Amino acid sequence: MKSNQRVKKLLLLSSSSSPSPTKTPNKTLSSSPTMITKKTRSSTTKTPKQLSSPTKTPKKPLSSPTITTKKTRSSTTKTLRKRLSPPPTKIPKKKLLSSPTKTPKKTLSSSPTKTLNKTSLSTKTPKNKNKKKTLSNKECLDLALQRLSSNSTPESLPCRGSQFTDIFNYIENKLIEGNGGCMYISGVPGTGKTATVREVKRKLEADSKYPAFKWIEVNGLKLSDPYQCYVHILHELTGEKRSSEAAADTLNDRFSDCDPDHEFVILFVDELDLLRTRKQNILYHLFDWPTRHNSKLIVLAIANSMDLPEKLMINRVASRIGLTRLAFHPYSWQELESIITSRLTGLLHVFDSDALKLISRKVAAVSGDARRALDICRLAVQTAQLTAAAAADDEDDQQQQELQSTVSMESVDQALKEIFNSLKLVRIRLAPLQEQVFLQAVCQDFRISGVEEANFIDVYQHHIEICRFEGHYIPSTVELEKIAYNLHTSRLIIVEKSVSHLFKKIRLNISVDDINFALKMS
Template sequence: AENMNTRQQCKRIYSWVGRAKSSDQQLKTFQYRGILIKSERSLTEMCVLLGEFVLVEGENADQPFVAKLLKLYEDGSQEKHAVVQWFSRITELPLNKRKLLQREVSPQEIFLDKAPGYDTDINVETIIKNVKVIPLAPEEAVPVRSNGKQIFFVKESWDGKCFKPLSPGLLSELKETEKNERVGSPKTDRITRSTVKTKNIQMEIESRHSASKSSLSKERHSQRVANGINTPGARKKLQLNSMYTAILLVLLIHLLLFAKLIAELLDLETEVLCLSIVQHRQLSDFLNISEQDREDDYLPSTDCSDSSSSEEEESMMPCTPKRKMRSSTTLSTPKSLRKPSDIISAKTPRKTTPRNATPRIPIRNQATEKPANVLEEARLRLHVSTIPGSLPCREEEFQDIYNFVESKLIDGTGGCMYISGVPGTGKTVTVHEVIRCLQQAAENDELPSFQFIEINGMKLTDPHQAYVQILQLLTGQKVTATHAAELLAKLFSTPGPKRKTTVLIVDELDLLWTRKQDVMYNLFDWPTQKQAKLIILAIANTMDLPERIMMNRVASRLGLTRMSFQPYTYKQLQQIISSRLNHIKAFEEDAIQLVSRKVAALSGDARRCLDICRRSTEICEFSSQKSASGLVSMAHVMKAIDEMFSSPYINSIRNASLHEQMFLKAIIAEFRRSGLEEATVQQIYHQHVALCRIEGLQIPTVSEIMAICSRLGACRFLLVESNNKYLHVRVRLNISQDDVMYALKQE
């Protein structure tokens, strides 16, 4: 098959065939009977007429779509359109529906696609070339084609739910079309000619010359018949003189002798090289190998030429005389006279690696041990990576996200939902549960099928690598970031034939920040394109990130749907822990409530709450002073909280000066106001002044604030930008906000 990448680089020019037929005077549409495709690289033209089968460009460059032309027309804007009937390969059908066939499918077999939801009106410029489609009866087998021509076979249809044999009327219609193409009727006549004017002139001269020669031969033949001479004049034989024949034979003999001499010289060099290799090998054998091994070296070599597969391959290859023939019945040859290839084949058989080899994790020698006690089982269930059976406390958010994506899938449109919230509030796990339920509904034919892909900003080395990953997940192509951005822009801005809706999850959107904000802008802009059919679920920690990275008019035009995940309350955290334990009595009720209240007062991060509970079970299990009930008590929880929040950083914050602690509070207040985890000293200073007025403290000067910032940066509490911007220096926290809040609330 022709490579799509190469074909796309070659520009094609499309023009109509025949006169236009006006079909609608008001809409100013004109119908045509064919399209002429001209390639600038190969200087050829191809005529595609109505009723023929064509290849249409798709998202996968290596597998274009197959369709039948039903109508060709031009609208009032002079855009060329085509109405087609789609045919699908087995790889284009949903994975869960392919098993309905219950048979092996040839790569050259296609199915008449009657599934609803596909756009049958395409752009003519997406047509590549015409192909041949042969209809088959249900009982006929798909023949194996070894030639390079693209020929497809069809014998079943697909309606989106099941496979059915072609109806007799449709089968006869397809056979009639295929018969007309084979006979070469004017309807399916191909036009392939050179567009170079000189070639046309040369062809015209040759045709005139051949016409004059044919007329002259007719005259001579008529003269011979009139004279009574009957001589066959259909073919002339070339007869050489005997002298010329002898000279040619002598030259041929000399060439053969010269070739034999060269072959003997090459043989001599090969044998000398082989002898030196073998002598070195025999010396190493004498030093390292036993006498029995040396005797085995002189055994006859095993010839693999008697295998059935090699005989079949050799029978298919053209017969070529060999310089030396090795027979399986020849006497054993000593190792010193063998060729290096023979030695390798005799001693170490060549191993082949499978082309699609997949690495596998070794199987465990022993099965994983089951939990020994209640505390160990509770520790396993409370792990952050454990997938819970349900998602409590996020039912409303789940339903809103599900309804948003479901409506877009049904309407066949695109959109973007911006999901924000502090870390640990269940954003990502809720979105993944929505996708799982939507995929289940699509498999049950309750929703249109869709394509799901996901990228994570934390896993990207550069924000522009998002283009590369999205394109690779969509089409399988791997190109540079700049080229990927161009291809994606073209993909989402042009109507795509048989395009399914794509659901894209962009997690950690905050990390895709760039100076020009082109990555985020494109992610928000692509779903607004009419032909994109793209649904983006963008997950970030910042609530008003779109307005801060873009101008207000641009942000308002994007029309984002927003969803905010609020921090968990202590009752919600308590419910999450109880649902994870699932009626396992490992904690006292007061202990679970204490953990929930402590974490809810700081950040509401469910992951931090689970970590504290897991550490509490370890303390309870290894503590020498266990409670009488053997459960995790409030004392164990307090010890776990002290361990997690008693780092040297926290102790240093507790011993810091009053204005240094106030400066840290001002940083957190500014971060929460802006939604970004970075701010300038000037912005923090305004927050510091406001806090001092609330607390009734003396307001420090700008120089004192800069000195406080320098001291906190020297202690590595802060990451301070190293430049001479003074108040415009940017500042970030080097420790978590939870640790800062915990240390300051203890005062």
């Protein structure tokens, strides 16, 4: 029992001795450092254990702050990065995600479709260009038809340089001197008279060194009555509309007044021979007004016949014209060829050189009319188009025509045959003199009235005037009626059936240009 009691005491002592030193230093370190110093001074043997414990304890607090600082630094850096990085990272991501996603969608949906179409078109354009080069036959022929039209105004007038300088110098001298004058320009149709005068007008209007002038143009073909030229001139000059007699009086007073403040008036009269009357008052006024003092009137008169003043006008009218005359001779074949080639700048491959020479030589041998040469070229182009359209079914012929973009000699020969060897033209060339004069009378009435139909009595009056002018025999109404029925059977004109032969309606069954061309050939 005593041994057991001793063992229990030892155990109690051991138990009391072992927990006290371990727990005290922790408590002393955590709670009071003074206790640690007292026990360390008192117990030297237990200092290593106690020193080991404090060494361990500071490591924990030191380790914990180091760990916390790293965590805090890492956390702070992460938070800073999160705070700073999201806007730049998210915005570019949105931009990159939105713009690539949207822009590619746009580019793939709208723009890529357009760009792809453009790229596809760009890839196809060389094929189209190649097709244009091979298929340019159609487009080049269409463009050649537009340029070869007689109504289209060319950029320059070849082969009329000397006539252009003569007209320009004449008007320039009159404008500088301050005097009026008159120039009579003659030549067969299609020799470039009207085009040359209009080119002079463009050059005068482009230069500002000349005095101010008023340009008035009168065309005899556009007047229903010769006396309407007074009304037209007064309306263009002052803007007033009066009767022909009142307009003639006011114009006479205007050009008789010696007022130096009046501006110059350049009067361009085309188709002068259609303004003839019995007393020739219109022609006398037109050529008398420029000779008056300080009239400041320059008259440019154009007619087809060179000897019109001597044939049609009275001696006093012919004397007013004086020696200021200019003649336009018919074109030679070299000039006609240069005119056609100037129209076809950039399209010279459309025609063969031999084809152009053949057309120009044929026209120059007959009349030298540039308009007729252009018409033949247009007809040759149209025949080439028809042959191309007819051969479009065959692949071999189509490939050959795609490679060839020229009007061949065959189409030119066919066009020349249609024009020169047509039955109507041959009939007019071989017609008697009175029948040719009758056709001229019908054309003249059509030019004056502008109506396709004409009364027999009006044609008869024009027929008598032409016969008197040319010095031919004047037929009666019965004889002229037989002439009209002969032309009707040849299908050159159409005569309406009527009871009274004087008021029968007559209509042309052929163009006026073809009649004039056939009459020149005869």
